[in-house]
Amino acid sequence: MEKLIITVGITGSRITRQQTPYIPITPEEIARSGIEAWKAGASVLHIHVRDPQTGFGAQDYSIFKEVTDRIRGETDAILCLTTSGIPGKNLEFQERLVPLSLNPELVSFDAGSINMRENVFLNPPEFLEMLAKETLAKGIKPELEVFEVGMVQTCIRFMEKGLLRPPLHFQFVLGVLGGMPATAKSLLHLSEMIPGGSTWSVIGIGLGQLPMAVMAMAMGGHVRVGMEDNIYYSKGILTQSNAELVGRIVRMAKEFGREIATPSDARKILNLP
Ligand code: ZN
Numbered sequence: 001m002e003k004l005i006i007t008v009g010i011t012g013s014r015i016t017r018q019q020t021p022y023i024p025i026t027p028e029e030i031a032r033s034g035i036e037a038w039k040a041g042a043s044v045l046h047i048h049v050r051d052p053q054t055g056f057g058a059q060d061y062s063i064f065k066e067v068t069d070r071i072r073g074e075t076d077a078i079l080c081l082t083t084s085g086i087p088g089k090n091l092e093f094q095e096r097l098v099p100l101s102l103n104p105e106l107v108s109f110d111a112g113s114i115n116m117r118e119n120v121f122l123n124p125p126e127f128l129e130m131l132a133k134e135t136l137a138k139g140i141k142p143e144l145e146v147f148e149v150g151m152v153q154t155c156i157r158f159m160e161k162g163l164l165r166p167p168l169h170f171q172f173v174l175g176v177l178g179g180m181p182a183t184a185k186s187l188l189h190l191s192e193m194i195p196g197g198s199t200w201s202v203i204g205i206g207l208g209q210l211p212m213a214v215m216a217m218a219m220g221g222h223v224r225v226g227m228e229d230n231i232y233y234s235k236g237i238l239t240q241s242n243a244e245l246v247g248r249i250v251r252m253a254k255e256f257g258r259e260i261a262t263p264s265d266a267r268k269i270l271n272l273p
Contacts, residue, residue, distance in 0.1 A: 001220045001258055002220065002261075002269055003258065003259045003260060003261035003265050003266075003269065004217060004222060004223060004249075004253050004258045004259065004260055004261055005043055005044060005199075005201065005222040005223070005261045005265075005266045005269060005270070006041055006042045006043060006044070006222070006223055006224070006225065006246055006249055006250070006260065006261075007042065007043075007044035007045075007046055007080065007171075007201060007222070007223070007224040007225075007226075008034070008037040008042040008044070008045055008046065008224065008225060008226040008242050008245070008246055009046045009203065009224055009225075009226035009227070009228030009229050010024060010030055010033050010034050010037065010045060010046065010047055010048070010226055010227065010228060010242055011023055011024045011025070011030055011033070011047075011048055011049075011050065011227060011228055012048050012057070012227070012228030012229070013048045013050065013056065013057020013058075013082075013084070013086050013087060014057070014087055014228075015227060015228070015231060016055060017055060019231060020227070020231045020238050021238075022227070022231075022238060022239065022240050022241060023227055023231070024227075024242075025050045025052065025055050026050070026052045027049065027052065027063055027066040027067045027070070028070070030047065030049060030050070030067050031066075031067050031070035031071050032070075033227075033241065033242050033243075034047065034067075034071050034075075034077065034242070035070075035071060035074050035075055036241060036242065036243040037226070037241075037242040037243050037246045038071075038075045038077040038263075039243065040242075040243040040244075040246040040247045040250065041246050041247070041249070041250040041260050042077070042242075042246045043077060043078055043260075043261050043262060043263040043265070043266040044077065044078045044079075044080050044106065044224075044263075044266060045071060045075075045077045045078070045079055045080065046080040046081075046082065046108070046143075046224065046226070046228065047064070047067060047068070047071075047079060047080065047081050047082065047099075048082045048084070048228065049063040049064050049067055050063075051063075056086070057086040057087070058086070059085065059086060059091060059095050059096065059098055059099075060098075061098050061101065061102075064081065064098065064099050064102055065102060068081070068102050068104070075263075076263045076264070077263050078105045078106060078263050078266055078267065078270075078272070079102075079104040079105060079106070080104060080105070080106035080107065080108060080143055081099035081100070081102065081104040081106075081107050081108070082099065082107070082108050083096045083097060083099060083100070083107050083108050083109065083110070083131055084096070084108055084110055084121075084145075087116070087117075087119050087121070088118075088119050090122060093126070093127045093130055093131075096127070096131075097130070097131065097134055100134050100135070100138055100140060103138065103140070104140060105140065105141060105267070105272050105273075106140065106141050106142070106143045106169075106270075106272075107131075107135060107140055107141075107142060107143065108142075108143050108145050108171070109128070109131055109132070109135070109142035109143060109144050109145060110123045110145045110147075111123070111128065111144050111145060111146055111151035111152075111154045111155050112128075112147070112148070112150060112151040112154050114147050114148065114176075114178050114179055115178040116147075116176055116177065116178045116179070117177050117178065128154070128158065129158075129163060132158055132163040132164055133163065136163070136165065139273050141169060141270065141271075141272055141273075142164065142169075143169055143170075143171050144164070144168055144169060144170045144171065145171045145173050146170055146171070146172050146173065146190060147173045147176055147178075147179035147180065148179050148180050149180065149189065149190060149193060152170070152190065152193045152194055155168060155170070155194075156195060159195065166195065166197060166198070167195075167197045167198055167199065167271050168194065168195060168198040168199075169198065169199045169200070169201075169270055170190070170194055170198060170199070170200040170201070171200070171201050171202070171203060171224065172186075172187065172190050172191075172200060172201070172202045172203065173203045173205070174186050174187065174202060174203065174204055174205065174208055174212055175204050175205035175206060175207075175208035175212075176205050181208075182204040182205060182207075182208025182211065182212050184215055187202060187212060187215055187216070187219070187221075188219075191219060191221065199221075199222065199269060199270060200216075200221045200222065201216065201221055201222035201223060201224050202215070202216045202221055202222075202223065202224065203224045203229050204229070204230070205229050205230065206229070206230050206232070207230075207232075207235075208230075209225055209229055209230040209245075210248075213225060213249055213252075214252070217249075217252065217253055217256055217258060218256070222261075222269075223249055225242075225245040225246060225248075225249055226242050226245060226246075227239065227242055227245070230245070233245070233248075
């Protein structure tokens, strides 16, 4: 099996300080948490930023720049910046593309719209087309976030139209309220639907994080953990850092016999330019 790429979703835009005191909010905290996770074995850092005053998700160029500059100054990690926008705020599409101007190696590409909790997560075809064209123009690889099975078909259709360039890289997101559940059958089905030669990783939300990670490890896929997706280390026990969640996967992978990919290994596996 290939070496294991561990991605960490550092903070997302949804979790509040009321839910956990450990969630990174300020640019300095987000960068520090990312650097610690990289030291623990994560090769890809998936980044959202927050308004330091309110703590809510933000989409400001200057905040993204501060976070990415700090991380780039201290690590060789692969940066995967979000284009998801902010839950409940229907941002202009152009605003969601702001992180691309920081030239990350990966950006998230949410491959369709979905009812998510009390909001509609809108990713209409015109937005996806705009995003796909921008990634092609800038040489950035889209990480194809798939919440349900029809989204794989959308990605294949985009590939056939020349808007996504193979080999594709999928990030299955399982256990979101409104999406496919975090089960073995979901993961197996999705992994069998993607085009040959693609790479894939999985996000299990909440309680699904560890079981999905273990399954992906055994199936030859890759793993994302982190406080964007899950704030608990075990039942009722909050995790104190992203590095703690990464460290557990590193230990388990070693026991299992899968080597951990460094960022340069991950660049080869993901076929990054
Ligand atoms: Zn995200």
